Amino acid sequence: MLNELGSVVIGEGLCFSVVPCSPPIDASENYYSEVEWISLNEIKLYASILLATNRENDFFSIYPVGRPYLIQTDQPLTSKRLLRAIRAQLITRALAPIPWSTPTKPISIIVSDAREIALPPIFGGSSYHCSTLPKREKLQQTLLKSIDAGDYLLIRGLSTLLRCGMISRHHQFLEESINTLFISLEASFRLIIRILENRGGKNVTSSDVATYIARVFNQEPRGKYFEEYYESRVMTMHPESRYGIFPHAPLFADDCYELRDNLQEVYAYLVAGYVDPKYKDRRGTID
Structure with a gap:
């Protein structure tokens, strides 16, 4: 997938991406983070691929090694x-000793010994699993152009949607992957509130948001926005609540997989107005 806004190169032993340097983060004075995992433009690129994936018959999950190379x-x-x-330089750089290490110890082994858990196959990691199904490249390019790296609410929602896919690859952390997905759900909720307020809405409620998104996909309006996850969110995020005290989060695995699929479609619409053709024959209006 090659684009001037960001390219992904798929190789048998090494996959890598190239994006323009991201703009500096211009957030409020309250912003400070030591856990930024990839750049804004990388989030744009990966999210555009994720949202363009047809979840009827395909799946997209990546595990980027967060080591920028300028x-x-x-x-x-x-x-x-x-x-x-770039590919040749990446391989050379990864195999070369680094100053603060034993001269004979290559960076790929240091990475493996330390904190990275998804080394490329060329450095000893597991083989890639690549789908052979056709990709919706035009949609992916449209999404890439439409994602605004300066819209931090959107970026946070897309970032957590991506990370849910990473964490859910480890069954031990399925609870954490769902918690991450709940953040993405909240971001999508706030994005729709923004849309409705820009259209003149006052005191927008969760029911208003649910009605709006139901009309987009021509579904029966829900009482509230994804209300079926409300109780599980409360019981998961609050170890003691009005619902009781539980030794483990009272969640279903489908709380991850179904909600993630639904949010992919919601975000594809929020980013580029895209609604999967399967909804066209029964799609309603949002006016």
């Missing part, structure tokens, strides 16, 4: 010559 170039990010050169 380059200067006047070539477009679609240049195959440039991408071949």
Whole structure:
């Protein structure tokens, strides 16, 4: 997938992405983070692929190694010559000793010994599992162009949606993956409130949001926005609540998989107005 806004190169032993340097984060004075895992433009790129994935018959889950490698170039990010050169440099850099380590210890082993848990196959990691199904590349390009890296509410929602896919690969952390997904759900809720307020809505409620999104996908309006997850969110995030005290989070595995699929469709609409063709024959109006 090659695009001047961001390219992903799929190789048998090494997959990597190239994006323009992200703009500096211009948040409020309350913002400070030591857990930024990938850049804003990387979130844009990966999220565009995720949202373009047809969940009827395919799946997209990546595990990016968060180690940026800065380059200067006047070539477009679609240049195959440039991408071949970057691949060679990445391999050389990853196999070279680093100053604060034993001279004979390559960075790939340090990464494995320390905190990375998803090394590329070329450095000893597990083999990639690549789908052979056709990709919706035009949709992916539209989504990539439409995602605003400066919309931090959108970026937070997409970032947590991506990380849910990463965490859910480990059954021991399925609870945490659902908690992460609940953040993405909340971000989508606030994004729809923003839309309704921009249209003149006052004191927008969860029921208003539920009605809006139901009309988009021509479904029966729910009482509240994804209200079927309300009780599980309360019981999960509050160890003691009016529902009781439980030794484990009272969740179903489908709380992860079904909600993630639903949110992919919601975000594809919020980003680019895209609604899957399967809804067209019974799609309602949002006016």
